[in-house]
Amino acid sequence: MYEVELKVEAEHGPIRERLSELGAEPRGRVRQVDTYYDAPHRSFAETDEALRVREERDDDGRWIGVTYKGPLVEAESKTREEHETAVEDGDEMRAVLEGVGFAPAETVEKERERFRYREYTVTLDAVDGLGEFVEVETEAEAVEEAREGAIAVLRELDLDPDEQVRTSYLGLLLEDRDQRDASNVQ
Amino acid sequence: MYEVELKVEAEHGPIRERLSELGAEPRGRVRQVDTYYDAPHRSFAETDEALRVREERDDDGRWIGVTYKGPLVEAESKTREEHETAVEDGDEMRAVLEGVGFAPAETVEKERERFRYREYTVTLDAVDGLGEFVEVETEAEAVEEAREGAIAVLRELDLDPDEQVRTSYLGLLLEDRDQRDASNVQ
Numbered sequence A, B: 001m002y003e004v005e006l007k008v009e010a011e012h013g014p015i016r017e018r019l020s021e022l023g024a025e026p027r028g029r030v031r032q033v034d035t036y037y038d039a040p041h042r043s044f045a046e047t048d049e050a051l052r053v054r055e056e057r058d059d060d061g062r063w064i065g066v067t068y069k070g071p072l073v074e075a076e077s078k079t080r081e082e083h084e085t086a087v088e089d090g091d092e093m094r095a096v097l098e099g100v101g102f103a104p105a106e107t108v109e110k111e112r113e114r115f116r117y118r119e120y121t122v123t124l125d126a127v128d129g130l131g132e133f134v135e136v137e138t139e140a141e142a143v144e145e146a147r148e149g150a151i152a153v154l155r156e157l158d159l160d161p162d163e164q165v166r167t168s169y170l171g172l173l174l175e176d177r178d179q180r181d182a183s184n185v186q
Helices: A012-022 A090-099 A143-156 A169-185 B012-022 B090-099 B143-156 B169-185
Strands: A002-009 A025-038 A050-058 A061-074 A079-086 A103-117 A120-127 A131-140 B002-009 B025-038 B050-058 B061-074 B079-086 B103-117 B120-127 B131-140
Touching: A002 A143, A012 A103, A012 A120, A012 A131, A050 A090, A061 A090, A061 B090, A079 B090, A090 A103, A090 B061, A090 B079, A103 A169, A120 A143, A120 A169, A131 A143, B002 B143, B012 B103, B012 B120, B012 B131, B050 B090, B061 B090, B090 B103, B103 B169, B120 B143, B120 B169, B131 B143
Parallel strands: none
Antiparallel strands: A002 A131, A025 A050, A025 A103, A050 A061, A061 A079, A103 A120, A120 A131, B002 B131, B025 B050, B025 B103, B050 B061, B061 B079, B103 B120, B120 B131
């Protein structure tokens, strides 16, 4: 099973209205704090992998999980193999990872609002330090079909599939940091 | 907090009788299947660390957890720093570890029967391929005091503290395997 996920930068106000017109089903709002790890034996930036511990809070409580994201298998739709499980204790999970040699590298914090529209999840993300984004996501065995469907959903939301952001929030934050570091040097 | 744990090899029949005489409280019986991992960047055998995924089954259901055991900080009592959390999905946890570069190395399977005696946990382990063992365990900030207490409990069980087995079940299984490999060569 592959995750297909398309993302564009867009103000949330008009998208929320359009989702309402289309009859998309609101699925709640959460705050997510993601810690990404550096590996001791290879550069995840170079191999395009990620190891993450996520803490999620909403009105109902808290969810903590650990996730591995493999390298892209289909670049156009950002398709990658992903493995994830919920864990009981985030501090202990982080201590296990740090014990075996991983180091916390960057933290990404965001408010995430989810909608269900047909077989797609539409996500409105307000990312601390980056801005507002819209993601259209689905899971499928047939990658190309899912990708075409996700593009059609972007168009229904009056979004331009050609304005796709293919860089992860982690990548965008690291780019911003590099630019800040560079301008501080000048 | 450090875990202090003393282990001897012993037939379980007489120990069960002695625990009953002492009024130790039975805490149930479980089957544990432990998968140990090799690291991609250092030898856990040399650094004396361990990364483990445990699946535990008893009459009430199932528990799955991931554990890091650090190097010994006090050799006499096998004291080490330990981090552990329950996880929801064992297959996904294993896939995360294998994704980031760890390889399953050895599996240890055992029937484990626990008793509570004062502030100690007494564990009767029947390990597949190794035999029967008794462990006396407690957690403490003051290592030496806990160790003396655990030795006293071993004596109350008519066990000889000088016959301590300081090698882990994993280590014992690997030693057995090495000996089998060596005798096959001759």
